[in-house]
Amino acid sequence: MELIYEKSMAGRRGVRLPASDVPQARALPPNLQRSEPAQLPELSELDVVRHFTNLSRRNFSVDTNFYPLGSCTMKYNAKVLENAAGLFAHAHPMIPLLPGGEKLAQGGLAMLHDLAGLLAEITGMDEVTTQPLAGAHGEMTGIMLVAAYYKAKGNRKKYVIVPDSSHGTNPASAAMVGYEIVTIPTAPYGDMDLEAFKQAMNGEVAAVMMTCPNTLGLFNPHIKEICDIAHSHDALMYYDGANLNAILGKVRPGDVGFDVIHVNLHKTFGTPHGGGGPGSGPVGVKKALIPFLPLPRISKDSAGGFALLQENPQSIGRVANFFGNFGVMVKAYAYIIMLGREGLIKVSEQAVLNANYVMAQLKDYYDLPYDQSCMHECVFSASRQLKQGVHAIDIAKYLIDQGYHPPTVYFPLIVKEAIMIEPTETESKETLDAFIAVMREAAELAEKDPAALLQAPVTMPVTRLDETKAAREQNVCYARW
Numbered sequence: 001m002e003l004i005y006e007k008s009m010a011g012r013r014g015v016r017l018p019a020s021d022v023p024q025a026r027a028l029p030p031n032l033q034r035s036e037p038a039q040l041p042e043l044s045e046l047d048v049v050r051h052f053t054n055l056s057r058r059n060f061s062v063d064t065n066f067y068p069l070g071s072c073t074m075k076y077n078a079k080v081l082e083n084a085a086g087l088f089a090h091a092h093p094m095i096p097l098l099p100g101g102e103k104l105a106q107g108g109l110a111m112l113h114d115l116a117g118l119l120a121e122i123t124g125m126d127e128v129t130t131q132p133l134a135g136a137h138g139e140m141t142g143i144m145l146v147a148a149y150y151k152a153k154g155n156r157k158k159y160v161i162v163p164d165s166s167h168g169t170n171p172a173s174a175a176m177v178g179y180e181i182v183t184i185p186t187a188p189y190g191d192m193d194l195e196a197f198k199q200a201m202n203g204e205v206a207a208v209m210m211t212c213p214n215t216l217g218l219f220n221p222h223i224k225e226i227c228d229i230a231h232s233h234d235a236l237m238y239y240d241g242a243n244l245n246a247i248l249g250k251v252r253p254g255d256v257g258f259d260v261i262h263v264n265l266h267k268t269f270g271t272p273h274g275g276g277g278p279g280s281g282p283v284g285v286k287k288a289l290i291p292f293l294p295l296p297r298i299s300k301d302s303a304g305g306f307a308l309l310q311e312n313p314q315s316i317g318r319v320a321n322f323f324g325n326f327g328v329m330v331k332a333y334a335y336i337i338m339l340g341r342e343g344l345i346k347v348s349e350q351a352v353l354n355a356n357y358v359m360a361q362l363k364d365y366y367d368l369p370y371d372q373s374c375m376h377e378c379v380f381s382a383s384r385q386l387k388q389g390v391h392a393i394d395i396a397k398y399l400i401d402q403g404y405h406p407p408t409v410y411f412p413l414i415v416k417e418a419i420m421i422e423p424t425e426t427e428s429k430e431t432l433d434a435f436i437a438v439m440r441e442a443a444e445l446a447e448k449d450p451a452a453l454l455q456a457p458v459t460m461p462v463t464r465l466d467e468t469k470a471a472r473e474q475n476v477c478y479a480r481w
C-alpha cells in the first residue's frame with residue numbers, strides 16, 4: 001500500500017477556505033515564522049478517507065477477529081461505554097483546578113469518587129487512586145507508596161521479591177523505585193516455590209509482588225500463607241491485578257492479606273487497549289498506606305459535595321496530569337454499573353469456563369506443562385511440534401492466515417515454546433470451537449507438512465518479519481524528507 005505522502009498531488013486540496021477578510025493585528029515575530037511551507041501531503045478529503053479506512057482494515061482488532069492474546073484480556077468492549085465517555089467530552093480537565101472550579105466539576109468528581117469506591121469494594125482495599133495511566137505505572141505508584149511507608153517508619157528496606165513467572169513490568173517497576181529484586185523460582189506444580197520463598201524472606205524485604213492467578217493461569221493455594229509470612233517480617237504484599245477477570249466477585253485480594261493492588265481498567269473493565277486506546281491503572285491500598293496516596297485526592301463533604309484535597313506532606317505527590325485518563329475511567333464506571341454485582345460474578349465464571357474449555361479441547365494436541373484446571377488463561381508448549389522443526393511462532397503465524405490473532409507466545413518465560421491462550425468471557429462457544437479446530441489443524445500440519453507452517457503467513461500484506469530486527473531496530477518514521 002502506498003504511503004500517504006506518495007499519494008500527494010501538488011495543488012490538490014481537501015478544503016478550500018475563502019480568503020480571510022479579518023485584518024491581521026500583528027504578524028508573528030520573524031524567528032517564529034516558517035521560511036518554507038510545511039511539507040504536507042496534498043490530497044482531497046476522499047483520498048484521505050480512503051487511505052485511512054483501508055489502513056484501518058488491515059488492523060487486527062477485537063471488533064473484527066477473535067483475539068486470544070494471553071495476559072492481555074482482549075475482551076469485547078460494548079459500544080455503549082463509548083457513549084458514556086462521550087457525555088464528558090466537553091468537560092475541560094482544567095475546570096476543577098480553576099479557582100471555584102470544583103463547583104462546576106461536581107459530576108466528574110462524583111464519578112471519580114464513586115469509581116474509586118467501587119474499585120475498593122471489588123478489590124477489598126480501603127482507598128483507591130485512579131491517577132496512574134497504565135498497569136506498569138500503577139505498579140510504580142504502588143511501590144512508591146511502599147517506599148514512602150517505610151521511609152516514614154524510618155526503615156527504608158532493600159529488596160522486593162518477585163516470582164520468576166511474574167510479568168516483566170513487576171521487577172522493572174520495583175527497580176525503578178530503587179529496590180533490589182529477588183527472584184523466586186517456580187515449583188513443579190506451577191506456583192512460586194514456597195520453600196525458596198521462606199528462605200528469601202527477611203526483615204530487609206519491603207514487598208512481595210504476586211500475580212494470582214499467576215501468568216500460568218494458576219491460582220496459588222498457599223497465597224494466604226505467603227501473605228502471613230511476609231507480614232511476619234513486616235513486608236507488604238503487592239497484588240498485580242492487571243487481569244482481574246479470574247477473580248471478579250469471587251476473591252478480594254484485600255481479604256486474603258494484600259496491602260497494595262493495581263488493576264488495569266483497560267484489561268478487565270471494558271476499555272479497549274493496545275492500539276485501541278489509552279489505559280488506566282488505579283491503585284488500591286490498605287489504611288496504613290492512605291496518607292501517602294498521590295494528590296489531588298477527592299473528598300466528599302457532609303452535604304454530599306466533592307472537593308479536591310491538594311495538600312498532604314506525606315503524599316508521594318502527583319503521578320499524572322489532571323486526573324489520569326478520565327475517559328477510560330468513565331467507561332470502567334459505566335461497565336461496573338451496567339453489570340452490577342451479579343454481572344461481574346458472571347464475567348469471571350464465564351472467563352474461567354472458556355479458558356478451561358479451550359484447554360481441555362487442545363490438551364491432546366499440545367503439551368500442557370502444568371496440567372491442572374486453569375483460571376482465566378491456559379499455557380501450552382509447542383515442544384511436541386518442535387520435534388518436527390515447528391516453533392510456537394510458526395503456529396502463531398499460521399493462525400494469522402486463518403483469521404485469528406495469535407495467542408501470546410514465548411511468555412511466561414519459564415515455559416519453553418509457550419503458547420498462552422486467554423479467550424475471555426465475551427466469546428461464544430461457536431467462536432471457541434472454530435479456533436480450537438484451527439489449533440488442531442496446526443498441530444496436525446506440524447506432523448504431516450511442517451514446511452507449510454514455516455511459510456505462514458502467506459495471505460497478509462506483510463509476510464514473515466525478522467522478529468528481532470522488528471523489535472530492536474524499530475523505525476516507524478517515513479523518511480522521504
Ligand SMILES: *Cc1c(COP(=O)(O)O)cnc(C)c1O
Binds near residue numbers: 167242
Ligand atoms: C498487562 C500486564 C501488566 C502491565 O500493564 P500495562 O497497562 O501494559 O502497563 C502488568 N502485569 C500483568 C500481569 C499484565 O498482564
